[in-house]
Amino acid sequence: MAGIFKFASKDDLSEAVGDHVLRVTQEAAEKDKFLVALSGGSLPKLLAAGLLKHQDEIDFSKWHVFFADERHVPHDHEDSNMLACKNEFLAKIPGIKEDQVYGIDYSVPVEEAAQRYQVAIEAVTGVSAASGAPPPSFDLVLLGMGPDGHTCSLFPGHELLKETEHWVAPIKDSPKPPSERITLTYPVLNVAANVFFLAAGKSKEDVLPLTAGLTAEGLNELGEAALPAARVRPVSGKLAWFVDEEAAAKL
Template sequence: MSTTHPPPNAPVLLSFANTDALVESLAEFVTKAQREAIDKKGKFTIALSGGSLPKLLRGLIGNTAVRWKNWHVYYVDERVVPLDDPDSNHRSCTEHLFSKVDIPREQIYTIDPNLLDDLDELADSYEKELIREFAQKDAARFPVFDLILLGMGPDGHTASLFPGHELLSEGDRWVAYLEDSPKPPPKRITFTYPVINHASRIAFVAAGAEKAETLRQILDHPETGLPAARVKPVFPGQLFWFSDDAATALVSYPKTPFKL
């Protein structure tokens, strides 16, 4: 009798008893990815989302294994607002993480606040930031981040890629804009799937009972096509889900014990 094995880049589901356990293990995971990247090429390229994610990175604060001087941080998506606006992902990440650690500020790559009135130019400007970092160093057509950390909304959106939106089919641009986000604020820029899916590691962080039904659809029925289910890393990239037991309560997809 033959046995069907999941593909080598199939999602790895990690479920923790509570948020504190998730935060601790997520910090270990990030520091391992960081260590391997720095040992290989002297720097760590990471892209972050907003939402609840910055708060769940608190395990990195005061962590002596983190080599902040080697971090280069980008944003998976950003709201088109001033950097100090309450809706800004950069502001959230700064308040919850960067203001509490010794990371060089010039290695945190924000949108250009002088281009907020021109979405096309704003997205193009941020794409050029990626080109400066990646285009001359990687043979791939798209940038290869060491790690991309994503959140997931109750509607299954991730980054600023929403159900039914035309950007779900964008296959050429690295960074795209939208001005009709169903979740305010309406104007945003976002990485496209090709950029996300070319990362060496991608990790969703989704906790709480309000995520349970959506997570069930994404992992048990990915054919439904929710935006988060469309994150499928290009081999040899790896995809992980860091969740708590409340979020995975309805999921049949097999859970994997956490280990480094």
């Protein structure tokens, strides 16, 4: 079972996540690049205060920021995860270089946009999928979760849950609008060095026992019936859930 950290309020949750992000960056201080993947939804607001608190302590100049999933929309569209993250914290931290924040190419069809996003990851990491090498390991992946147990744009019962080859996949039939998106897949998520889930609010109380609270044995028993968020289990990395008391009511 993952490490679960419970907090009395969203503010306390955000502060704790910021502290943990600082620790992870300090542990990777000798690296030239620090690869981060961010989600959208409620995550940008939950994350913002904690990161801004440490903006003078974290070496953000090393950050290369990708998005764990992104909607196939312009960067200034209200549905853009990149826009949400920029508005909440990315644009407020001088150390984060704009050319090290990688947005989706929305000018091409979503299938090609996914391919180009994978190429961008390859260019930053120096790892080529065509070579047959394992996917690169992100230093930190920050994820949210919907009340249905979805994470990134990996939805319950969807065919993308079975994707094993592509690091970035397109989705054209998302059950949540907008329908066209790109998403990181399990082959990438499950080789990350650190994965932090942030979940707050009463809408998450029923699903947390089936995701954060699920043991490895329980996950194996459920198999393909397990919810998408439950299947994010880094092989050798660290998995942590940061939840408030409302979300954790049934844990």
